[in-house]
Amino acid sequence: xxxxxxxxxxxxxxxxxxxxxxxxxxxxxxxxxxxxxxxxxxxxxxxxxxxxxxxxxxxxxxxxxxxxxxxxxxxxxxxxxxxxxxxxxxxxxxxxxxxxxxxxxxxxxxxxxxxxxxxxxxxxxxxxxxxxxxxxxxxxxxxxxxxxxxxxxxxxxxxxxxxxxxxxxxxxxxxxxxxxxxxxxxxxxxxxxxxxxxxxxxxxxxxx
Numbered sequence: 530x531x532x533x534x535x536x537x538x539x540x541x542x543x544x545x546x547x548x549x550x551x552x553x554x555x556x557x558x559x560x561x562x563x564x565x566x567x568x569x570x571x572x573x574x575x576x577x578x579x580x581x582x583x584x585x586x587x588x589x590x591x592x593x594x595x596x597x598x599x600x601x602x603x604x605x606x607x608x609x610x611x612x613x614x615x616x617x618x619x620x621x622x623x624x625x626x627x628x629x630x631x632x633x634x635x636x637x638x639x640x641x642x643x644x645x646x647x648x649x650x651x652x653x654x655x656x657x658x659x660x661x662x663x664x665x666x667x668x669x670x671x672x673x674x675x676x677x678x679x680x681x682x683x684x685x686x687x688x689x690x691x692x693x694x695x696x697x698x699x700x701x702x703x704x705x706x707x708x709x710x711x712x713x714x715x716x717x718x719x720x721x722x723x724x725x726x727x728x729x730x731x732x733x734x735x736x737x
Contacts, residue, residue, distance in 0.1 A: 651692075
């Protein structure tokens with residue numbers, strides 16, 4: 530992220546602590562406030578035919594979002610990358626300029642027999658970000674850090690829209706939900722040094 534020292538990274542916990550903090554089976558608590566606990570999904574779809582599915586989430590710095598989902602039971606892979614833009618196979622430098630239209634995103638591959646898409650939505654809104662922030666997350670500013678759910682199926686589109694409406698109606702957050710819900714476009718995998726970055730460095734991004 531090219532973060533200035535002492536401003537954008539807090540080196541206070543390792544991957545083991547992060548894993549314990551985001552284990553959904555133990556209950557979900559937003560890092561900033563228990564008031565940001567997202568309720569269980571009102572609309573969820575039980576596992577259909579066997580096989581893995583994919584979901585794409587953008588919630589600010591992809592290091593932190595990947596760090597959350599890679600520890601969720603039922604998730605087989607979480608990959609940092611870029612989604613929602615107009616440039617093919619963009620580089621990190623291009624995306625960071627804010628001119629490509631991409632958002633830093635994470636592609637999550639999961640087994641719906643072990644964790645539902647609705648549960649992934651609950652984790653996303655409870656742990657991975659502050660969904661009321663527009664074109665930013667914590668200290669990171671720009672459209673590349675916007676909050677967005679890129680849905681890969683019609684069922685996901687319906688569920689994600691229902692979840693946003695549910696959160697707005699529930700008053701779980703003090704401000705309206707800014708998270709966009711859009712059909713997925715091409716997902717471009719980020720450079721290898723971005724993959725599992727927090728685990729490699731023993732860091733957490735300050736918005737997680």
